[in-house]
Amino acid sequence: MRVVMKFGGTSVGGADNIRRVVSVIKGSLEDGIEPVVVVSAMAGVTDTLERAAEEAPSWSEEEIKSYVGKLRHLHVETVENLISSSIVAREVLGTIESLLDELEKVLIGLSYVGEVTPRSRDLVLSFGERLSAPIVSGALRDVGIDSEPLEGGEAGVVTDDRFGEAEPIMPECQRRARRVLEPMLNAGKVPVVTGFIGRTLDGDVTTLGRGGSDYSAAILGAALGVDEVQIWTDVDGIMTANPKLVPDARTVERLSYEEAMELASFGAEVLHPKTVIPVREPGIPVRVKNTFNPDAPGTLITSTADRAEHVVKAVASSSDVGVVDLRGITMIGRPGIAGRVFSRLGDEGINVIMISQSASESNISIIVSEDDAEKAAKALEREFVGEGVLESVEFTTDASVVAVVGEGMRGTPGVAARVFDAVSRRGVNVKTISQGASELNISFVVAEEDEKDAVRAVHDEFELGGS
Structure with missing residues (x-):
């Protein structure tokens, strides 16, 4: 069984967390799974790189060196606290130093030029994943698991040149992924691939948009024809609502591709909205799991919807x-x-x-x-x-959008009436309403201060809470 396992920024956010990642991967190997691992940058690193890309044209060389020094401290400290083998640690630290030297030169170049292009911005943003992948791969080798870090483009994420929001060229992704990754998997080696980034046919670094590591995992999963794509994060799966707004929100056990896409598009940040696009046609399941609670079943996303339990599956919202x-x-x-x-x-x-x-x-x-x-x-x-x-x-911008999602809404009379009656009883004014022809999603806009009340009203009305 072949599986793509993607680990997010929190999952790789420090030595202790990476040990958990190694434990999850080791467990999958013991279960006979051949994993392709995809990793995000360490938590918070992409945000700092984004700021660096924007501000580098106005930075002095000393400011650039100071910024790179902070990145060096974070990643070197992680390696020193994580990897016990001096040989492996030395190799990983050498890779980190080389990458940071390259980043410093890129930022200094931007300060001389005085401007940032979409291409150069993507290059700067790519360093987060390029720094984390060697660390995770080194941690695997440190416990005796054969592993090799790869950049996304090298592994098969080949894209067009829409820098910042690049899209995969799937036939080329398939050719390259199978040429590069198949021999590694057949040899029992675990590839650790940088998420979020790819390369054009001309070799330029591209990014897939913020949160794009999920998308990377799905692209590689579809290219290889794996049995499952797993998204490992810091929650037990996709929830019936944001637990910060609804304390009794529970994990949704099963979603259709369409339900998952709608929820992700309207604020369910656990999953990138584009994740299901590459896997939907081949019918590859996506499973959302918790790195810190690996025994929890998580959320399974497939082509078929479970309509028996609830008319409404979940309520997503966003104030952004x-x-x-x-x-x-x-x-x-x-x-x-x-x-x-x-x-x-x-x-x-x-x-x-x-x-x-x-x-x-x-x-x-x-x-x-x-x-x-x-x-x-x-x-x-x-x-x-x-x-x-x-x-x-x-x-x-004083607005929040609330999306009520569920395959069971199709053909079920009275759902919209129940939604807006529940919201009205909470004293919430609805400003704008939209429903697609699929009847899968009812969306509406409220004042930002009313977001919590609106979400709770719908969540309670359809009894989505759990114990």
Whole structure:
């Protein structure tokens, strides 16, 4: 049985946690599993690299050396506390020093040039995973498990050149992954692959978007045709709601690919929304597990939905959104307005999370990420300026989107009524509503301060809590 096992930043966030990762991998080997391991950067490292990429053009050489020194301390200390073999430790430390020297040169180069391109930004961000993979691989070798660290592109994550949000070229991923990883697995070696990053056909480093290590694992899983993709994180699986908002939220035992994608898209941060895309067609199961509680069953994601238990499976929410409202009576009956909205926002690189239009067509509400709200509003003002189509374009970031998700909602009458009646009883005002034709998801927007009450109201109404 072949499995891709992805471990997140918390799971590899220090010597003690990496020991747990090694224990999980060792247990899988003892069970006869051939694992391909995918790792994120150590917890918090990608955030600091992102800041470094943005600020390097204004940093002095001393500031750059100081930053790299902090990264060196974190990773060297982890190796010293983790790996007992002096031979293995020396090899890993040598790799770390080489990578940090390269990073320092890249940052100094950016300070001389005075600007950061999408390509150079991706290169800087890649160092987090490139530093963690040798450490995890070294920890495996330290306990007698044959292992080798590989960069994502080297292992088979071959992408287009959309830096920052690269997409895999799956036929090439399949060819390279099977050429590189198959012989290693056949020889009993455990590959430890950098998540989040890939390479173009020309060899440039790319990133798959924040949280993209899950996506990396799914890409490699599909390329190799593995039996299962496992996402190891710091919670017991995908929950019925954010436990910070709903204390009695429980783990969902089973989800369909579509349910998982909807929940991930609307705030369930345990899983990257794109994770199910590569595995859905070949029907490869995805299992979300807890590194710190490996005996917990986790959440199993497959092509089939378990509709027997609950009409609603879970409630996801996010306050990291903004709402852009377009108003204009002259939009009524005028074709092409929504198309131009999507086209203009696409040109600006802005992803639309949700859209709602009034029956009169005089109002369109667009939900985007909080960081994109002002940019979206200004872009749409420019798009329609001078046409007399819009009376106003306004935006707010005082908003949260709540998504009610479940395959059992399809064809079940009265679900929407129950949702909004429950929310109303809590005194929460709903600003915008959207439901897709699939009937899999009812989404609505509330004021940010009402997010907790809205989520709890729906969670209680459909009795999703556990003991």
